[in-house]
Amino acid sequence: MRGENKRSVLVGIFVFLGIAILVVGILTLGGQQKKFVKAIHLKAVFDDIGGLQTGNNIWFSGVKIGTVRKINFYGDSQVEVEMNVEKSVSEFIRKNSKATISSDGLIGNKIIVIYGGSTDYPVVEEGDRLEAVMPLDTDKMMETLQENNKNLVDITNDLKLLTGKLAAGEGIVGAVMTDSTLAKNFRSILANLERASVNSNKMVADLNSFTAKLNQEGNMLNDLVTDQSIVPDLRATMENLKATSANTELLTKEFQTITEKLNSPDNSLGMLLNDPEFAKSLKSTLENTDSATFNLNKGMEALEYTWPFNKGFKRKAKAEEKAGGN
Incomplete structure (x- = not known):
């Protein structure tokens, strides 16, 4: 009897523990699954x-x-x-x-x-x-990563090939990196560019200084830009210059007309200036006139000693002497 009772107690204990474990498991899983x-x-x-x-x-x-x-x-x-x-x-x-x-x-x-x-x-x-x-x-992410890996391998190969060519001195960059002469020329170019930059900055500074001076009041250019009273005077001056230019053009045309007339033998002045025969004739006339005038002077001098005029000239001479003595 005692053995059977003891066995029944053990079985009951194991059943109770099993039920307790089952309940705890259900509660645990239910708590994780938010069942309760x-x-x-x-x-x-x-x-x-x-x-x-x-x-x-x-x-x-x-x-x-x-x-x-x-x-x-x-x-x-x-x-x-x-x-x-x-x-x-x-x-x-x-x-x-x-x-x-x-x-x-x-x-x-x-x-x-x-x-x-x-x-x-x-x-x-x-x-x-x-x-x-x-x-x-x-x-899709893995496919993209795979494609990126492939592209990275291609880029690495290209970079390896490029660096190999540079180390061998191929191409312009490789030549610059390996050729000392080209390197010196490149440095010289950079130095020239630096000087040009310095000169450019100096020129900009000078230009800014010049602009600042132009903006100062009292400066002629500043007055021309800012003083509105000068504008009417400038416009009037321009109108006068236009009128003067028009008059000059008209005067030039008139001078041209006069010059054309002087160059034409159809008028007196033109004939004097352009007709050689008339000039020769005029010269001969002037020579004859000069000769006649010379002969007339000689005749007048001789007339003083002729009898009819001798007394008259003497009286004139005495009158001039008397006037000079007074």
Whole structure:
């Protein structure tokens, strides 16, 4: 009897321990799955959930706030995810918050991350649907990385080839790097450019100084630019210059007409200037006139000694002497 009682007690103890372990396990799993926590149901529709399963966790600001309750097909090819979210946390989630699919670690289970939302919008309510944002596809990311790696290898090979040519002195850059003469010429060019830059800066400074002087009051150019009273005088001067130019042009035309007439033998002056025969005749006439005048003077001198005029000239001479003595 004692052996049977002892066996029954041991069996009862093991059964009790098994039930206790089962209850603790259920409570633990229920606590992890938020089975015994008041929750609200939120939804999100994705084009692709990337392996998300029922029971996966939901995170908000780095805190686990619920689990995936149900996954259903939606529309033609989309997937609707129903989420259990703790009611105590729902007051921090806004109606304009977004939901995306991420991974728990680099290669961990898929999770849903709720983020964003502004205080201008009200808090979520039972059955609200959040805007779904598709995550970056890992496969596409790996393809992109593979393509980038390939491009990096090509760039490395090209760089290796380029540095080899530079070291061998090929090309302009290689020649400059290996040829000392070209290097000296290049340094000389840089020195000339530096001097040109210095001269340019000096010229700019001089120009600024000259401009500052022009802007000083009392300067003639400054007065021309700023003094409005000079403008009418300048305009009047320009009008006078235009009138003078017009008169000069008219005078030039008149001089040209006179010159044309002087060059023409059809008038007296033109004949005097241009007709050689007339000039020769005029010269002969003048010579004859000069000769006649000379002979007339000789005749007048001889007339003084002739008898009829002798007395008259003597009386004239006496009168001049008497006038000179007084």
